[in-house]
Structure formats: structure tokens, C-alpha cells
Amino acid sequence: MLTRYDSATINRFSVDSQTGYLHVRNVPIARVGVFPYLKPDGSIQMEAKLPDDLLTDSAVESANSKPITDNHPNESVNINNSSKYAKGLTATNAHVDGDKLKVDMTIMDGSLIDEIKKGKQELSIGFQTDVEPVAGEYKGMKYDSVQRNIQINHVAVVARGRAGHTVRLTGDSAEMVQDQEPSKENQMETTTIRMDGADVTVAQADADKILKLDADNKANAKKIDELNAQIKALTAERDKLKGSADSANKQADEAKAKADSLEKQLADAEKKFTGDALDKAIADRMELIDQAKPFVGESADFTGKSAKEIKVEAINKADSIDVSDKSDYYIDVYFDSLKNRSNAGVVGYSGKEEKKTDSADNVPDRYHLA
CATH class of the missing domain: 1.10.287 (Helix Hairpins)
Structure with a gap:
């Protein structure tokens, strides 16, 4: 059985006024889907979490009453080391919500709670699974292997999980779409620009890019x-x-x-x-930029970059992998999997019987982040 990590985050929590304990409710820690795993040789293996495996009573119950740790320990958490590693526990209400597995959690360690309040708000879900080399397709996504007998061991609070800072402690896994209502501080700031004699409302951060596209269009008209x-x-x-x-x-x-x-x-x-071709080109590019921002950051400059270059940069930022020499088809498929993260999160693959992590924390090679 292999050990895996799924990344997620905390961004909605409450603090008990009497005890000071930190509570997080309805945290989605995994979902059904097909996700890429990085193998030791640098290649990608697509693995599936299918409903009949992830949403079983056994997998769901394995999320109940599991330890919460400060970073990943160097070993699985059990009765012999829980006093050393456990900083809190998941609740006993693990349940299925659509295609997701969710659970509440309580953190009781004062030092870890202080770190969370200061911004250490990402999760990495440690679990064990049997990976069977069974190829297939789920909802249009092809996979090479299937994860069976999924059993959650612990939930680690880390500085940066494999999914990066785009997935934070509301508990949305790196594999899934954020469900919560956007907060005011996350709402988009807009501005009005004038294009072809008409006023157009756009995201303030994208105004300069759109104006440049308009200027390019005028230059092309002159040409x-x-x-x-x-x-x-x-x-x-x-x-x-x-x-x-x-x-x-x-x-x-x-x-x-x-x-x-x-x-x-x-x-x-x-x-x-x-x-219409220009309108579609602008819309397609802005959509691609929006899809890439969760991985390259809101302040990234996309000026002059082709669609392929934007996708390569997003993949490199998310997984520290250089795919610039890969085929366009390979890059498109990999980038589609990243979109499922921002809808989402991904699990890293380390190979049989290895423990390896893709989190920013120093976790042994036999653990994996996704």
C-alpha cells in the first residue's frame, strides 16, 4: 500500500471563546476525479479516484477522529507517537457531499493556532492507498491507474502544500473547486475603459492588457x-x-x-x-489568463506570451516541472488537470512503497503531496 498526500486549505474558522480551540467546519478533503501524479523519473501518471473507491463507507469513515499535525511527521501517526504529533482531531461527521468527502476539525495546540492566525493555513491530507494499473476513462479524462482501499491517516497543517497558495484552509482540497461565497476582500475590482467608441467594464487588473489588445487591433487595422x-x-x-x-x-x-x-x-x-474572430480571441485569452492566475499569481505579467507559454509557466509554478519541450497535446492535457485544481487539488505520486511529499515542508521521500 502506497502513502499519498492530498493538499487543501483553511480559510473559514472560528475560535472557541472558552477554550481558545480553533474549529473548521465542513472541510472537503478529497473528491472523485482523475489527477496527475509525478513519478520519480519525472513522468506523469494519471490516477483515478472513482466513486466506488473514494465514496465507500470505509474511505469516508477513515476521515473520522484522525490526528491533525503541525507539518508532516516522518512516520505514520499511531498510538505510539500521537502524543508527539497530534495537535488536534477531525470530528466524527465525515460525510459525502456530491462527489466530495468532507469533515469538521478542531485544533487544540496553542502554538499551531498562532501560526494559523499568522497565515500558515494550508492542509496536506496524508492517506494510504493501493494503486492498481487499470486504464480507463472517467468523465472524458483518461487514467492509467486507480486508487483502491483509500484510508486517511492524518491531516497536516503546512506552510505551503503542493497546490500552492491558491488553495487555502476552508478546506478545499487541491483537487477541487472552491465552494464558498467570495469574501469582500476577494471580490474583483473593476474599471471602465473605452473600446471602439463604447464603454466596457472589466477587471481593474486586466484593463491595461485589454487596452493593449485594442491598440494591437488598431495597429492591425492600419496594416x-x-x-x-x-x-x-x-x-x-x-x-x-x-x-x-x-x-x-x-x-x-x-x-x-x-x-x-x-x-x-x-x-x-x-x-x-x-x-467576431477578434472578440473570440480576446475572450479566449482572458479566460486562459484567469485560469492561469491561481498558479502564477495575480501580479503575473502575461504581455507578449503565447497561450502555450502561459500554460508552461502555470505548470512550472504549480508543480516545479519544466514541460516546455513537451508536445502541445501533453501541455494541454496537463494544464486541463491544473484547472481541475483551481477548481481543485492534485496528489503527487512517488512510486511503489515510497513516501514522498511535494509540500514545501521537508517530508520523507516516501510521502507524496497532491
């Missing part, structure tokens, strides 16, 4: 006008040469070829930079 002028001049030259002697036929053909080439450039430019 189209220049191409039209060149086509007109070359067409006139072609017509003139057509009336010349036979010796001018070659020049006429060359002028026609140039004109045809420019016409093709014009058609391509008009198709790419005008009308």
Missing part, C-alpha cells in the same frame, strides 16, 4: 489598409504590364503572384483581427 494600398498599386502595375509586349509577360506574372500573395495576407489578417 490591413497598407496591404490594400499595396494590392491596388500592384494590380495597376499588373494591368499595365498585361498591355505590354510579350517580353513584359514574365514581369506581369510576377506582379500578379505578389498581388495574389498580398490578397491572401489581407484575407488572413481580416479573418484574424476583425469582427
Whole structure:
């Protein structure tokens, strides 16, 4: 049986006025889905948590009354070491909510509670599982293996889990979408800009990028006008040469070829930079930027970067993996899995009988973060 870590976070908690204990309610610690695991050789293995495995009575009950630790211990938590590692406990109300496994938790250690209040608010769920090499597909996502006999051992509070700071202590796992209502401090600030004679409301952080796209569009329109002028001049030259002697036929053909080439450039430019195609290009790029922000940060500069470069940067920031030399298909599939995290969180894979962690904390190689 392999040991795994799933990452999650805390961002809604309450403190008991009498005891000072910290309570977190309805924490989603895992969900059904297909997720990438990093193998020791650097390759990716897609593993599935299927409903018949994750949502079983045994897996759900394994989340009850489990120790909460300050960072991951160097060993599984049990009766012999719980006094050393346990800083709190999960409740006894582990339950299934849709395709998620959720549970309440209470943290009783004063030092850890102080750290949480100062910003140490990410979780990493330690569990054991049998990974069977059974290929298949779940909701359009192909997988190489299936996690069976899932048993949760402990929940660690860490400075930074494998999912990074985009997943915080509300308890949303690194694999799942945030469920909670956005707080006021997380609500988007907007501003109004003017494009093509109309006022448009956009996210304040994206205003400069959209204005740049608008400026690029105007530059492209100017380029189209220049191409039209060149086509007109070359067409006139072609017509003139057509009336010349036979010796001018070659020049006429060359002028026609140039004109045809420019016409093709014009058609391509008009198709790419005008009308609905431009609107769709802007929408697609802004959607991609929004999907990448949870991994590269709100302050990241996407200016001049292609879609592929943005995806490669997001993957590198999230998992510290350089996939720039991989195929476009590989990068697209991997980035789709990251979107499930921001909808989400991911479990790292360490290979048979190894313990390895992808958290920022120093966890033995036989543990894994996801």
C-alpha cells in the first residue's frame, strides 16, 4: 500500500471563546476525479479516484477522529507517537457531499493556532492507498491507474502544500473547486475603459492588457489598409504590364503572384483581427489568463506570451516541472488537470512503497503531496 498526500486549505474558522480551540467546519478533503501524479523519473501518471473507491463507507469513515499535525511527521501517526504529533482531531461527521468527502476539525495546540492566525493555513491530507494499473476513462479524462482501499491517516497543517497558495484552509482540497461565497476582500475590482467608441467594464487588473489588445487591433487595422494600398498599386502595375509586349509577360506574372500573395495576407489578417474572430480571441485569452492566475499569481505579467507559454509557466509554478519541450497535446492535457485544481487539488505520486511529499515542508521521500 502506497502513502499519498492530498493538499487543501483553511480559510473559514472560528475560535472557541472558552477554550481558545480553533474549529473548521465542513472541510472537503478529497473528491472523485482523475489527477496527475509525478513519478520519480519525472513522468506523469494519471490516477483515478472513482466513486466506488473514494465514496465507500470505509474511505469516508477513515476521515473520522484522525490526528491533525503541525507539518508532516516522518512516520505514520499511531498510538505510539500521537502524543508527539497530534495537535488536534477531525470530528466524527465525515460525510459525502456530491462527489466530495468532507469533515469538521478542531485544533487544540496553542502554538499551531498562532501560526494559523499568522497565515500558515494550508492542509496536506496524508492517506494510504493501493494503486492498481487499470486504464480507463472517467468523465472524458483518461487514467492509467486507480486508487483502491483509500484510508486517511492524518491531516497536516503546512506552510505551503503542493497546490500552492491558491488553495487555502476552508478546506478545499487541491483537487477541487472552491465552494464558498467570495469574501469582500476577494471580490474583483473593476474599471471602465473605452473600446471602439463604447464603454466596457472589466477587471481593474486586466484593463491595461485589454487596452493593449485594442491598440494591437488598431495597429492591425492600419496594416490591413497598407496591404490594400499595396494590392491596388500592384494590380495597376499588373494591368499595365498585361498591355505590354510579350517580353513584359514574365514581369506581369510576377506582379500578379505578389498581388495574389498580398490578397491572401489581407484575407488572413481580416479573418484574424476583425469582427467576431477578434472578440473570440480576446475572450479566449482572458479566460486562459484567469485560469492561469491561481498558479502564477495575480501580479503575473502575461504581455507578449503565447497561450502555450502561459500554460508552461502555470505548470512550472504549480508543480516545479519544466514541460516546455513537451508536445502541445501533453501541455494541454496537463494544464486541463491544473484547472481541475483551481477548481481543485492534485496528489503527487512517488512510486511503489515510497513516501514522498511535494509540500514545501521537508517530508520523507516516501510521502507524496497532491
